[in-house]
Amino acid sequence: MGEGPNTNRPFLARERHGTLSRCKESNVVLMVQDAQAGAVIDAALSSGALCCPSCKGRLRRWGFARGRLVRRRALPALRLRPPRVRCGSCGVTHVLLSASCLPRRLDEVATIGAALLAHVRGEGHRPIAVRLELPPDTVRGWLRRARSNHASLRLLGTLLAISMDASLPPLQPAGSPLGDALATAAAAAKRFFGGSRTPWEAIALMTHGRLLAPAGP
Numbered sequence: 001m002g003e004g005p006n007t008n009r010p011f012l013a014r015e016r017h018g019t020l021s022r023c024k025e026s027n028v029v030l031m032v033q034d035a036q037a038g039a040v041i042d043a044a045l046s047s048g049a050l051c052c053p054s055c056k057g058r059l060r061r062w063g064f065a066r067g068r069l070v071r072r073r074a075l076p077a078l079r080l081r082p083p084r085v086r087c088g089s090c091g092v093t094h095v096l097l098s099a100s101c102l103p104r105r106l107d108e109v110a111t112i113g114a115a116l117l118a119h120v121r122g123e124g125h126r127p128i129a130v131r132l133e134l135p136p137d138t139v140r141g142w143l144r145r146a147r148s149n150h151a152s153l154r155l156l157g158t159l160l161a162i163s164m165d166a167s168l169p170p171l172q173p174a175g176s177p178l179g180d181a182l183a184t185a186a187a188a189a190k191r192f193f194g195g196s197r198t199p200w201e202a203i204a205l206m207t208h209g210r211l212l213a214p215a216g217p
């Protein structure tokens with residue numbers, strides 16, 4: 001299955017335990033490699049490979065979340081209907097979102113990643129927006145949020161890399177805090193996921209979909 005680790009504290013969502021109908025609803029989104037592949041999800045649920053990020057309880061299918069569009073650069077927009085799961089222990093429901101996109105973002109993670117890479121190479125948000133055919137404010141928002149999350153991203157990448165190989169040498173400086181953070185995260189994601197995912201999907205999984213999430217308390 002290879003779902004991303006969902007216990008990385010720097011990127012773990014604040015949980016909102018409001019009551020919705022008969023069950024609790026969480027804003028935690030579980031990233032999975034292919035959230036549309038029902039058989040893959042069922043196997044992960046039955047094996048316990050995908051568990052509740054709140055209490056580690058067993059999850060089971062619980063219908064679907066509202067459909068959403070994912071805008072892609074080279075392909076037509078994709079309409080997804082993310083599955084929802086519910087924890088048998090704490091009753092919280094979670095949404096399974098494909099690693100190709102991020103929660104609350106219209107564009108696929110590869111597009112967002114392309115903008116971040118261009119930025120750490122010195123490009124401003126306006127030329128990036130022109131090249132990607134996106135509103136400047138959208139790109140500016142991505143860059144601001146990524147910059148504000150750089151310390152958490154770098155810490156997460158460092159911890160993950162050390163957990164796999166404590167003797168890894170430090171990376172060469174990338175020229176900016178965000179550049180260093182992305183390089184660290186990319187190196188860790190590559191080691192963790194191998195070549196099974198694209199680099200940005202691997203980072204989406206690694207960060208539990210919170211690459212551009214607001215900072216928690």
Ligand SMILES: [Zn+2]
Binds near residue numbers: 053089
């Ligand atoms: Zn739970």
